[in-house]
Amino acid sequence: MESVPETDKQALPVRPRILLAASGSVAAIKFENLCHTFMEWGEVRAVVTKSSLHFIDKSALPSSVILYTDDDEWSSWKKIGDDVLHIELRKWADILVIAPLSANTLAKIAGGLCDNLLTCIVRAWDYSKPLYVAPAMNTSMLNNPFTRRHLNTIGELGASLLPPITKKLACGDYGNGAMAEPSVIYNTVRLSFNTPSETSCSSQDQSI
Numbered sequence: 001m002e003s004v005p006e007t008d009k010q011a012l013p014v015r016p017r018i019l020l021a022a023s024g025s026v027a028a029i030k031f032e033n034l035c036h037t038f039m040e041w042g043e044v045r046a047v048v049t050k051s052s053l054h055f056i057d058k059s060a061l062p063s064s065v066i067l068y069t070d071d072d073e074w075s076s077w078k079k080i081g082d083d084v085l086h087i088e089l090r091k092w093a094d095i096l097v098i099a100p101l102s103a104n105t106l107a108k109i110a111g112g113l114c115d116n117l118l119t120c121i122v123r124a125w126d127y128s129k130p131l132y133v134a135p136a137m138n139t140s141m142l143n144n145p146f147t148r149r150h151l152n153t154i155g156e157l158g159a160s161l162l163p164p165i166t167k168k169l170a171c172g173d174y175g176n177g178a179m180a181e182p183s184v185i186y187n188t189v190r191l192s193f194n195t196p197s198e199t200s201c202s203s204q205d206q207s208i
């Protein structure tokens with residue numbers, strides 16, 4: 001078989017490897033939708049925290065999306081020389097999108113903690129590759145001063161913010177804190193993938 005000339009290789013459509021992650025916000029009910037949406041563009045793998053599984057119906061996720069949980073981190077490692085899952089996923093991914101990002105996981109990654117699969121991936125993340133976060137939490141949690149501090153910290157590391165929106169929240173309150181709509185998350189990530197944007201978490205003009 002003839003090899004593909006370099007010029008033709010560059011013209012091939014790029015299907016990025018997208019690592020989608022969910023943490024324990026009620027907005028994780030939209031994770032299935034996010035998986036389906038991102039599959040239109042790239043190869044998708046999913047990482048979920050233990051808490052997020054209260055909101056995700058694993059059986060409804062697309063069959064082609066491999067779902068990783070904390071249990072996989074340890075069941076896949078038996079001895080020295082075996083692959084370490086969080087390192088393999090960090091190498092595999094071209095993009096990491098955490099949607100929803102809970103207050104707890106935000107605080108952990110801002111503080112450098114890494115006590116589950118998702119936070120280990122983030123702690124090992126190569127910030128020359130994009131990392132997007134879509135926080136989702138009750139308005140009172142969002143307005144807590146820790147939220148801005150933590151978003152600023154991860155913004156300084158290189159994470160980009162997909163800002164939450166104002167609407168009636170799952171708890172019945174009306175206010176800011178709902179996760180950005182999946183279509184907005186998808187369009188923002190896709191458009192900015194080849195066009196570095198100004199969405200750093202530390203930008204001063206964000207609404208939170």
Ligand SMILES: Cc1cc2nc3c(=O)[nH]c(=O)nc-3n(C[C@H](O)[C@H](O)[C@H](O)COP(=O)(O)O)c2cc1C
Pocket residue numbers: 022023024025026027049050051052101102103104105106136137138141
């Ligand atoms: C019904 C319910 C809904 C919750 N919704 C949210 C939420 O929208 N955002 C949030 O940050 N935490 C929410 N929490 C709290 C988190 O699930 C909790 O902080 C958990 O420890 C997060 O774990 P994780 O960050 O490892 O996923 C909710 C808890 C419950 C019981």
